Amino acid sequence: MVQATDLPRNEDGIASALGILKQQFGDRFQTGDSIREQHGHTTTWIRNQPPDGVVFPRSTDEVADVIKVCATHKVPLIPFGVGTSLEGHVNAPAGGISMDLGQMNEILAVYPEDLNCVVQPGVTREQLNTYLRDQGLFFPIDPGANATIGGMTATRASGTNAVRYGTMKDNVIALEVVMANGDIIKTAQRAKKSSAGYDLTRLMVGSEGTLGVITKVTLRLQGIPEAMSSARCSFETVDAACQAVMATIQFGVPVARMELLDTASVEAVNAYSKLDLPVSPLLLLEFHGSEASVAEQSATFGEIAEDAGGTGFEWTTNAEERNRLWQARHDYYWATLQISPGKTAIATDVCVPISRLAECVARNNEMVEELGLTGMIVGHVGDGNFHTTLLVDMEDQDEIARADTFVGRLNELAISMDGTCTGEHGIGQGKRPYLTQELGASTRYMAAIKAAFDPDNILNPGKVLPD
C-alpha cells in the first residue's frame, strides 16, 4: 500500500530510548515480536509497521517521563488505546515507541449533578457505561468497537447515535494532555461552556496523537432516557430511504439513531444474525425520551416513512427485540466477512451534506460495479455519513489496486459534493493524500501548529498531515 511508506529511522536514538525505558519500566516495557506487531496492527488493510517497543505507563507523570526520553533522543512516540482505529493510526513508519495507555483505566470522578465525569484515557466505552448504569447515566458516543475514551477522543470518533448526541468534539469538556516536551497542560475547566482563550480542547480532539498524549478526559454524560423505542422500515430504493431520512431530520424528530443498510448489507445481516428482514434497503432507528415522546417520535417517523414509500414499518419498546435488532447492526462487520470467506473486509467512510447522500450512495454503487468489486454500504445517514465495505482478497494484487482506486474515487466524489473524505474514521496514514484535496491551504496551518507544538516531529509521525 502506498499509504504505509516507511520513514527514515533514527537508529541510535531508538537504541538509547529502548535501553532507558527497559531500565525505567522493567516488565512494563516490552519488545517481543508479537506484542510489537499487535501494537502496529489496526483493523485495517494497511500493512503492519510495528514499533520497536511498547511501554505501559500508569500515570500522567510516567507518560511525561516517557515523552521526555523520546524528546531527548528524537524517537517517535505513538499513543495506543486498544487499536480499533481503521486508517493506520497506530503504525510506526519510522519505528519508535508505542505507548499503550490501557493500564491508565481509572474512572477518576463522576459528577451526577453536573452530568459529567473525569476518566483516564484507557477506560473503554463499555467499561464506562457499565460503571455509570447504576447512577442512571450513560455516555452516548458509540463507534461500534469497544474503543478507549482516549482513542475515541484522539480520532474524533462518533458512530450510530451522533445524529442526536454529537461526536466526541461535542462531548469532551476538557483534557489533560502531555505535550511533546513533557509539559502537562489542561485545556479547559469543568464548566459546561467557556469563552476563555483558544479552544485547545477541540484542537486536541481529532489530532490523532500528533499534538500530545491525552492523559485525562472530562466527558459530558446523559441521563438514561426514561424510554427507548426502536423502529425499522424497508424501502424500494436507497433514494427513497434517503428521502425519509431528510424529512425526519427536517421535521425535527430528535432521532437517537438512524442507520441505513443497503440490500446487500441486509442479506449479510439476515444470514449472519438469523433474521428475516425484507431484502431491500432498510432504515433502523432508535428514539429516546419519555414514554409519550418516544411513541410520538415513532409515529411521526412512521408517517414520514409512509410518505416516502416505506413498507413494513414496525416499532417497539420491547428491550429484547430492540437489542436483537441493534446487535445485528453491531455484528455487521462479522456479517460481511461471511459473504466471501477468506476475503478481508475493508471499511472506508465519507460524509456529505445530507441532500447529496442519495446521489453519493448511488454513484458509490456504480463505482463498486465498474471496478468489479464486491461491496455494500451501511451508514449513519442522519449525519450524511456512510461506510462502504469492500471484500478483498489480500493475495490478489489487482483486486487490492482496484479497491485502492475505489477509495480514491469515493473520497474525490465526497469532496466534490462539499463533503469530507472521512466523517469519523480519521486521516491516519490512509487518507493523508485526500486531506489537501479537501482543505487546500488549511493543511499548511495544521502543519504550522504541528511544528509549533512538536518541532522534532516525535509524536505519531507520518500521520494526518500530508508530506
Next chain:
Amino acid sequence: MVQATDLPRNEDGIASALGILKQQFGDRFQTGDSIREQHGHTTTWIRNQPPDGVVFPRSTDEVADVIKVCATHKVPLIPFGVGTSLEGHVNAPAGGISMDLGQMNEILAVYPEDLNCVVQPGVTREQLNTYLRDQGLFFPIDPGANATIGGMTATRASGTNAVRYGTMKDNVIALEVVMANGDIIKTAQRAKKSSAGYDLTRLMVGSEGTLGVITKVTLRLQGIPEAMSSARCSFETVDAACQAVMATIQFGVPVARMELLDTASVEAVNAYSKLDLPVSPLLLLEFHGSEASVAEQSATFGEIAEDAGGTGFEWTTNAEERNRLWQARHDYYWATLQISPGKTAIATDVCVPISRLAECVARNNEMVEELGLTGMIVGHVGDGNFHTTLLVDMEDQDEIARADTFVGRLNELAISMDGTCTGEHGIGQGKRPYLTQELGASTRYMAAIKAAFDPDNILNPGKVLPD
C-alpha cells in the same frame, strides 16, 4: 483601567497604511474622530482606544488586500462586527486599522434540506432569522444583542438558549478565513461532521480576531419548533431555584431556555417593563417541541419546581404572553440602568459546574455587599453561567476600583470551583489577567499558535493572550 494599557505604536507603518488604504478604498476608508471612537467603543467600562482608520471591505479579496497592506507595514488590524462585545475586543491599544465587516452582509446560500446556510460575517442574527422565517428555519444562538454572525463566531458567543442548542462552537460547521499573510483558507467542508485533520473551525471560533479574519460562516440551522411554551416560577432563595435547575437538567428535560433572575433583577425588570412578577428569585423557561412535548416538558418542570419549593408556577403557549416575558428578559440591561440613573452598568460573566452554581451566586452576592457595590445577577443557569451587573459611577474612582476588585474576586472564585472566568463574553482585554490563572501552561501553547499564524502580531494585538 489597567486592562486598557496602550501598546507601542508603529507610527511610520501606520502612516503608510493610512495613505495606501485611502487611495485604495476612497470613501470606504474613514479617519474621522467620531467614527474611529465608535469603532474602538464597546459596550464596556474599558476606556476607548480608537483605531487610526476604519475600512469597509466588500469582499474576501478586499479583506485580503487590506491584510496584506497591514502585513507589509506591520500595522494592527482589528476586525469589527457591530461592536457589542463587552471586554474591549475592538479597542486599538497600538492603533492601526479597524476593519468594519458590516458591508459584507449577504446571506450567500440556504440549504433547507441540510439545515445549514452560508453567510458573510456582517450578517446580523436578527437579519438572518428574518430571512429564514419563511422557510420554517431559525438560527438559535441568541446572545441578546443583535450581533453579527462574524462577531458571534469570533467571540464564541452563546446566550439564553445555549442550554439546548449549544454555543457558537456547536453551530459553526465551516469557515472561510483570511490569515495574517493574506492566505484565504477554508477550515472544513459543509458536511455535518468530519474527522479530517485538526479542527481549525473550532480554533477560529473564539479566537477574537487574533488568528484571522472570518469572511464566510457555514452555520447549522434548526427547524422552527411546532410549538413553544414558556414558564415562570418563583423561589424563596436562589439556592432553591438552583436546585430546581439541576433537577431539570438531570431529569433530561430538553429545556430551550432557563434563566435565573435574582430579587434585585426582578425588581428592576418589574419597574422597567411594567410587570408584576413576584419579588423573589425567579426562573424563566422556554420549551420547544411538538404540542404534546412542550406540554409534557412544562408539566415535568412544574413538578420539579414544586419539589424545590417553587411557587406561582405558570406556563403558556400564548405567543403574546411568551414574548412579553422574554422581551422583559431581553430588556434587562436597560432595566438595570434605571435603578441608579447616571451610573454605568458593568456586565461580567463567569461559568461554573452547575453543582457549584448556588454557592457561587451566594458568594457573589456577599462580595458585592462586602465591597459596598450595587449589583444583581441574571444567568443562563442551565449552563452554570451567570452575569453580575454592577452599577458604577464612572466619575467615582474608588467605586471603579472596588468594581475592579470585585471582578477579580469573582473570576478567582469561579476558577477555584473548576469554572471559567468567562462563559460567553470572551477574554478581550478585560480578562487577560485571568486566563493564565485559569489555564496555566496552556496559554503558552495558545501563544505558540498565535506566533505561528501571525508572527508579526498584526491581528488584534493586545487581546486574549496574557503579556
